[in-house]
Amino acid sequence: MHEVSIAQSIIEIVSGQCRKGGYRSITSIRVRIGRASGIMPDALLFAFDAIKADSPARQAVLEIEEVCVSGRCRDCGRDFSVEGEYVLDCPLCGGLAFEITAGREMDVTDMEVEE
Amino acid sequence: MTGTVVEKITKEDGRVKVKVVTKILEANDRIALENRRLFDKARVFVVNLMSAPGAGKTSVLEKTLAQGTGLRIGVIEGDIAGSDDAERVEKFGIPVVQINTGGACHLDANMIYEVIGDLPLAELDLLFIENVGNLVCPAEFKVGEDMKVMLLSVTEGHDKPLKYPLMFQESSALILNKMDLVPYTDVDISKIRKDALSLNPNLKIFEVSCRTGAGIAEWTAWLGEQAGKG
Numbered sequence: 001m002h003e004v005s006i007a008q009s010i011i012e013i014v015s016g017q018c019r020k021g022g023y024r025s026i027t028s029i030r031v032r033i034g035r036a037s038g039i040m041p042d043a044l045l046f047a048f049d050a051i052k053a054d055s056p057a058r059q060a061v062l063e064i065e066e067v068c069v070s071g072r073c074r075d076c077g078r079d080f081s082v083e084g085e086y087v088l089d090c091p092l093c094g095g096l097a098f099e100i101t102a103g104r105e106m107d108v109t110d111m112e113v114e115e
Numbered sequence: 116m117t118g119t120v121v122e123k124i125t126k127e128d129g130r131v132k133v134k135v136v137t138k139i140l141e142a143n144d145r146i147a148l149e150n151r152r153l154f155d156k157a158r159v160f161v162v163n164l165m166s167a168p169g170a171g172k173t174s175v176l177e178k179t180l181a182q183g184t185g186l187r188i189g190v191i192e193g194d195i196a197g198s199d200d201a202e203r204v205e206k207f208g209i210p211v212v213q214i215n216t217g218g219a220c221h222l223d224a225n226m227i228y229e230v231i232g233d234l235p236l237a238e239l240d241l242l243f244i245e246n247v248g249n250l251v252c253p254a255e256f257k258v259g260e261d262m263k264v265m266l267l268s269v270t271e272g273h274d275k276p277l278k279y280p281l282m283f284q285e286s287s288a289l290i291l292n293k294m295d296l297v298p299y300t301d302v303d304i305s306k307i308r309k310d311a312l313s314l315n316p317n318l319k320i321f322e323v324s325c326r327t328g329a330g331i332a333e334w335t336a337w338l339g340e341q342a343g344k345g
Contacts, residue, residue, distance in 0.1 A: 036281065114131070
């Protein structure tokens with residue numbers, strides 16, 4: 001629901017890097033978004049395109065890499081990954097002693113620029 | 116918290132790729148840390164109070180203030196518009212600051228930073244930050260709190276923990292409000308407890324009715340202990 005705030009933060013991060021590096025413009029931006037982050041990729045793309053106009057990212061394409069929720073079970077000792085947004089028990093053995101290792105990511109990873 | 120890692124790679128076709136590894140919410144997290152530093156310095160324990168609209172955040176605040184905790188309490192009210200909540204809390208003669216987000220669905224760290232100077236921090240032990248009514252976004256934005264507390268009113272239904280897992284995972288305590296209405300609904304309280312605890316085994320759960328006052332004493336006693344620790 002707060003995809004506009006997230007899009008705004010992405011634009012601030014890449015615009016700062018663009019100024020620092022003295023680049024002319026940004027052509028693409030890659031971000032990693034975990035499935036458990038509460039961010040809907042379609043809504044983020046829509047928000048990004050809606051607000052990018054007055055920034056160095058005005059021509060940039062946003063590429064979203066989704067990251068599955070993953071964990072490690074201490075009962076069966078195995079690593080797992082699920083399609084959904086959360087894990088209530090280990091999908092391999094049903095154990096409850098697990099730790100979540102991925103799925104909450106919200107990172108800008110890289111961008112392509114014109115010099 | 117990672118800093119920004121920047122590395123420039125020029126590809127053969129002349130295109131330039133810049134590696135920028137940055138957490139999208141890094142700026143918010145940084146300001147939240149600064150808020151936390153200011154609160155810690157003034158020895159103020161801060162609770163970020165979150166729920167869907169109408170679950171009873173302001174009513175729980177009123178009941179908590181009426182119950183008395185022995186603590187000097189201040190409140191920041193976050194709403195999209197209006198100052199109704201601030202006026203309700205102000206009647207208790209405590210410092211209150213109203214933030215209007217003007218449409219934003221959550222409070223962020225900078226909104227809090229901008230009003231910290233309006234509060235007499237040195238005269239407070241506990242600060243409630245009542246977030247914008249929303250079961251999704253507030254859970255993602257740190258504001259400098261010591262702990263997050265969420266409310267769920269029983270009329271919202273027992274499916275909510277699994278539909279909105281993040282807030283249940285992020286909170287230290289869950290207040291189930293409007294317990295007096297349980298007999299008039301089909302809500303399954305044991306399912307709420309089971310799912311919420313599966314998502315967050317450390318979650319402390321309070322069954323409360325602001326209308327009858329049930330459960331308020333247990334909640335305020337626990338809150339007082341937490342604030343004492345902070």
